Amino acid sequence: QKAVGRYNQLLYLRRPLKQSFMLTLSLVLLLAVLFAAWAAFQWAQRLLEPIRELARGTRAVARGEYGERLAVSRLDDLGMLLQSFNEMTERLAEAREAAEASQRLVERQRAYLETLLENLSSGVVSLDPQGRLRTLNRAAAQILGVRAPERLIGRDIETLRRGNDTFALFIDQLAAQLHGADEECHIQLALQGKEGRKIVMCHGVRLPTGGQVIVFDDVTALIQAQRDAAWAEVARRLAHEIKNPLTPIQLSAERLRRKLLGKLGAEEARILDRATQTIVAQVEAMKSMVNAFGEYARQPRGEVGMVDVNQLVRDVAELYRANAAGARLELDLAPELPKVRADADRLRQVLHNLFNNALEALGERGDGWVRVVTRGSADGEAVEVEVSDNGPGIPEEMLERLFEPYVTSKSRGTGLGLAIVKKIVEEHGGTVWAENRPEGGARLVIRLPAAR
Incomplete structure (x- = not known):
């Protein structure tokens, strides 16, 4: 009876006890699952952290930030990968610094070469x-x-x-x-x-x-300076060696004429008269030539001052209005032309030579004209005087040597006019050049520095 009672009691408690065990086991299983999930999450976080660091470093490199360093907190394969990444970015940073230094050096050398070339x-x-x-x-x-x-x-x-x-x-x-x-x-x-x-x-x-x-x-100036120096030396020697005996020759011829003319017959007197006159005339011509050479060789000794080029052109032009060739003289003078610092007498001599050359080039043609134009340069640094004509122009073979002594196409004269023009212009720091006009005729231009 007692055993049956005990059995009945256990049978009665079996169900609650079973439910209690099942609940306990379920709780244990749930806790185990939650712990496993937490452990897996923590492991995944620890596993992904180096990858995130690597991704962040990669983005920094993509932005050109080679100084970014990744934290290395482990010694496994991922840690070695992070360490290798740091070493790579360090080498990239060094390479970029070297490239930038080379570029700066190239830029400095380029700037140096550009400055050198420009100067x-x-x-x-x-x-x-x-x-x-x-x-x-x-x-x-x-x-x-x-x-x-x-x-x-x-x-x-x-x-x-x-x-x-x-x-x-x-x-x-x-x-x-x-x-x-x-x-x-x-x-x-x-x-x-x-x-x-x-x-x-x-x-x-x-x-x-x-x-x-x-x-x-x-080397134009150098070559021309050598030629000018050579010609100046020739001119000085000619002026010294030839001029001295000219006066005794002329005096001797005149004395012969004076002493013997009345003592000879008519025919002999006529021959003597003509011969002595020829000697005197040729001596005078040689004196003129020697004086021209002396003018070419002498050093400038004029007074330099402010010169109004337009007024100087007008003054010289008035002397040639009634020229023998009957040529028309035209002036085209720029208003408000800057003045130049120059010797007015020397510049007047230049203009006389240019006017004379232009008028002589026209010859006897009835429709000839000479035009004089003055103008300032675009930058205001110079004044130009242009003398042109509608004559036959300058022979091409003479253009290169036109301003050298004895280069002339005229049958008379010393051939020193344009050489003196060039010398005077260069004494004033200017330039002179000649060219043929496309329409016919010649054009000579002098360019002088404007006064500041």
Whole structure:
């Protein structure tokens, strides 16, 4: 009975007890699952942290921030990956710093070369292998008469030829070098520009990478100075060696005529008279020539002051209004022309020579004219006087040597007029050049610095 009671009691408690065990086991299982999920999350976080660091570092590198360093908190494969990434970014940063330093060095060298080129007295022109202009320094632009040279950079030869006559002549005369196979060349060029004829010495070099560099100097002034010095020395020697015996020759001829003319017969007296007169006339002509040489050789000793060029032109022009050739004299004088610092008497001599030459060139033609134009330069730094005519012009073979002594197309005169003109103009810091007008006739231009 007692056992049955105990069995019944256990049977009664079996259900609650079973439910209690099941609840306990469920709670334990739930806690185990939650712990496993938490542990998995924590492990995943720990596993993903280096990857996130790597992604952040990659984005920093993409932005160019090579100084970013990743935290390395583990020694496994991911830690080694982070360490390798840090070493890579460090090397990239060093490489970038080296590249930036090299670029700064290149920029400094480039600026140095540009400054050097811009301040060279020699002209420098460089072309790439395709014949496009790469370099044109300030001296080259001045020699070739190029304005705004920066606009020409990158243009090809044909475009450059169309834009400037002097540049076209420069390119044409260098064509053999530009298209030839020689590595180097030395050549002397003659360029005709707005300011007259220029003599240019060129040295061309073919670059190893293709293209060419041409360095050139304007030696016009040097060559002309050598010629002027030689002629001045000749003039001084002639004036000294020839003038001294001229006076005794003339006096002796006059004395012979005076002593013997009355003692000879009519025919002999006539011959003596004509001979002595010829001697005296030729001596006077030689004296005039020697005086002209002396004028060419002498050093300037005039008084320099402010000169109104327009008024000086008017004064000289009045003397030639009634000229023997009957030529029309036209004046086109610029208003408000700047004055020049000069010796007025020497400039008047220049204008006399130019007027005389122009009128003599017209000869006897009835429709001849001489036109005088004055103008200031565009930059206000100079004054120009242009004397032109509609005569036969200047023979082409004489243009190059027109301002040298004894170069003349006239049958009379000493041939020193234009040489003296050039000497006086250069004494005043100016230039003079001559050219033929396309319509016929000649044009002579003098350019003088304007007074400041």
